[in-house]
Structures are given as C-alpha cells and as structure tokens.
Amino acid sequence: MSKHTAGVAAVAESFGRDVEANLARIAEIVDDARARGVRLLALPEAALGGYLSVLGAGRDGAHDERPDSVPPVMDVDGPELRRVAEIAREMTVVVGFCEGDLGERYNSAAVVSGDGVHGVYRKIHQPLGESLYYAPGETLRAFDTPAGRLGMLICYDKAFPEAARALALDGAETIACISAWPASRTATAGDLAEDRWTKRFDIFDAARALENQVVWLASNQSGTFGSLRFVASAKVVGPGGDVLASTGPRSGVAVAQLDVSAALETARRSMFHLGDRRPDLYPTHVSEGSYA
Structure with missing residues (x-):
C-alpha cells in the first residue's frame, strides 16, 4: 500500500430539520470514518437542515413547502459550520446546507476541516420547482484542501457533463457530488436497487468519473422526508468508472482506500481525456429551437 493511500468516503444517511440531531449524527459518522482511516468524507445534500419535502411534477412544478417549514438558513461563518469544523479536526468533510447571503437563499455545499471552511459551492442546476426556494449559483471552480x-457539485448538477468537466479542467482530482436524490414517483420500484432513478443516479456517477478520469464521491440522503423516498446508493467511483465502494440502497458509509494522485496518473497514462479534447471544434452556442 502506498504511503499516500488514504480513505475516501461517501455517506448515505437521513437528515431532517433538527439541526442539533444532525450535528450529533455527523459527529458519530465522522468518528466511525476516522477509525476506518478516512481522510475525506462527503455528507449528503442538506445534511445540516434537511431538504425540501416535495418535488414538483415538471419544469414548472412546485414544492408544497410553507415558509416556516423550509430548511433553516445558515451563514458560512455561522455556528453550524464551526461545529462541523470542530468535528472534522484532521479530516476534510463536505457538507450540504442552506446558505443565506444578502437576502438570498442558496442550496450550498461547504468543504470543511479543523482549519475552517476551504470553499463553498452553490447549486447551479435546479430541478422541479427548486428555484422557488433557492437562488442559483453562478460559479464552477475547484478548491485546494x-x-x-x-x-463540489450538488445532485441534479451531475446530469450536466459540462459542470463536472469545468471542475476537472480547473484541476479537481476528486469531485464530491452530494445529493438528495429521490426514487421515481411515477413508477417506483418496490426494490430501490431496481428503481429507474437509482439506475440514473448510478449511471451518472460512473460516467462523470470516467469521462473526466477523476475520483468521484457520490453521497445521498436515505430513508424518507415528507413525500420523498431517497435512493441512498452512496459510492466511491474510481477514475476508470469502476465503483470501488457502495452502500447500495441503504444508509451507510462507502469507504475506499486509494492514492488519488497515483490512481489518476494510472488512468490517464495511455488515454488522457482532458488532454485529448478538441475545444476548437465544440459549439459554444445553443442552436435555434433548443431550450434556452
């Protein structure tokens, strides 16, 4: 085993509105992961305050949230992320929360260690009425941690190859895509492993890792919240698109031991997807008649 080998992990767990209970559960998960040699851990989307409880039916669909039932707003410099930093200590932890800034609310992810917050990402792609409750982010960049x-990406972002590619081109060796990804509501399978939205979730994870030749951490909510049933399926995917560890359709922590730099070097040795691109030939406009 390389001296640079360390544990990386993705979590499937249920988190609701009780922030103190969430922080207590995060402390338990981090302590367990630390004992398993984990140095980088991805918690789910909205782990600090819970997600929205209902998804709309389509492009203009609405959630049924009341103003007093939406996720609590938190500051990047607030006590909640300070608590996560205290819990993390020598570990690096990615955690989802509802960020407040200048009167706007954002569905955000922060990467935190005992040294504090190293970066914040605001979810850009908004599905099924989520835009009624959150402003969209506007920046895709990687962070030194x-x-x-x-x-970092959040949930629906993984359906857009351009988002992960932008992070890879900015030097990201690892991408943590944290989610609150639900099962299908129109044709739900009795076995979550067979649900069509679980299969989409898994396909996106493997494809984004392989096409960018990065290590991919996919965390997710599990259990139920409001009318949503989450698919779990947290996983670590290697730069060859191979699933190194997975929770399957259950709560848990998927842990893989690897040397990230060595894994990327091996994957990119013969065919380097980022280096073999032909951006001079790729269209940068939306063709007439396409969605704007």
Whole structure:
C-alpha cells in the first residue's frame, strides 16, 4: 500500500430539520470514518437542515413547502459550520446546507476541516420547482484542501457533463457530488436497487468519473422526508468508472482506500481525456429551437 493511500468516503444517511440531531449524527459518522482511516468524507445534500419535502411534477412544478417549514438558513461563518469544523479536526468533510447571503437563499455545499471552511459551492442546476426556494449559483471552480484539489457539485448538477468537466479542467482530482436524490414517483420500484432513478443516479456517477478520469464521491440522503423516498446508493467511483465502494440502497458509509494522485496518473497514462479534447471544434452556442 502506498504511503499516500488514504480513505475516501461517501455517506448515505437521513437528515431532517433538527439541526442539533444532525450535528450529533455527523459527529458519530465522522468518528466511525476516522477509525476506518478516512481522510475525506462527503455528507449528503442538506445534511445540516434537511431538504425540501416535495418535488414538483415538471419544469414548472412546485414544492408544497410553507415558509416556516423550509430548511433553516445558515451563514458560512455561522455556528453550524464551526461545529462541523470542530468535528472534522484532521479530516476534510463536505457538507450540504442552506446558505443565506444578502437576502438570498442558496442550496450550498461547504468543504470543511479543523482549519475552517476551504470553499463553498452553490447549486447551479435546479430541478422541479427548486428555484422557488433557492437562488442559483453562478460559479464552477475547484478548491485546494488538505485532501487535495477538490470540486463540489450538488445532485441534479451531475446530469450536466459540462459542470463536472469545468471542475476537472480547473484541476479537481476528486469531485464530491452530494445529493438528495429521490426514487421515481411515477413508477417506483418496490426494490430501490431496481428503481429507474437509482439506475440514473448510478449511471451518472460512473460516467462523470470516467469521462473526466477523476475520483468521484457520490453521497445521498436515505430513508424518507415528507413525500420523498431517497435512493441512498452512496459510492466511491474510481477514475476508470469502476465503483470501488457502495452502500447500495441503504444508509451507510462507502469507504475506499486509494492514492488519488497515483490512481489518476494510472488512468490517464495511455488515454488522457482532458488532454485529448478538441475545444476548437465544440459549439459554444445553443442552436435555434433548443431550450434556452
């Protein structure tokens, strides 16, 4: 085993509105992961205050949230992320929360260690009425962290290859895509492993890792919240698109031991997807008649 080998992990767990209970559960998960040699851990989307409880039916669909039932707003410099930093200590942790800034609310992810917050990402792609409750983010960039150069995405972002590609081109070796990804509501399978939205979730994870030749951490909510049933399926995917660890359709922590830099070097040795691109030939406009 390389001296640079360390544990990386993704979590499937249920988090609701009780922030203190969430922080207590995060402390338990981090302590367990630390004992398993984990240095980088991805918690789910909205782990600090819970997600929205209902998704709309389509492009203009609405959630049924009341103003007093939406996720609590938190500041990047607030006590909640300070608590996560205290829990993390030498580990690097990615955690989802509802960020407040200048009167706007954002569905955000922060990468935190005992040294504090190293970066914040605001979810850009908004599905099924989520835009009624959150402003969209506007920046895709990677961050230097104690666990290496890291990019963050949130849930529906993984359906857009351009988002992960932008992070890879900015030097991200690892991308943590944290989610509150539900099962299908129109044709739900009795076995979550067979649900069509679980299969989409898994396909996106493997494809984004392989096409960018990065280590991919996919965390997710599990259980139920409001009318939503989450697919779990937290996983670590290697730069060859191979699933190194997975929770399957259950709560848990998927842990893989690897040397990230060595894994990327091996994957990119013969065919380097980022280096073999032909951006001079790729269209940068939306063709007439396409969605704007």
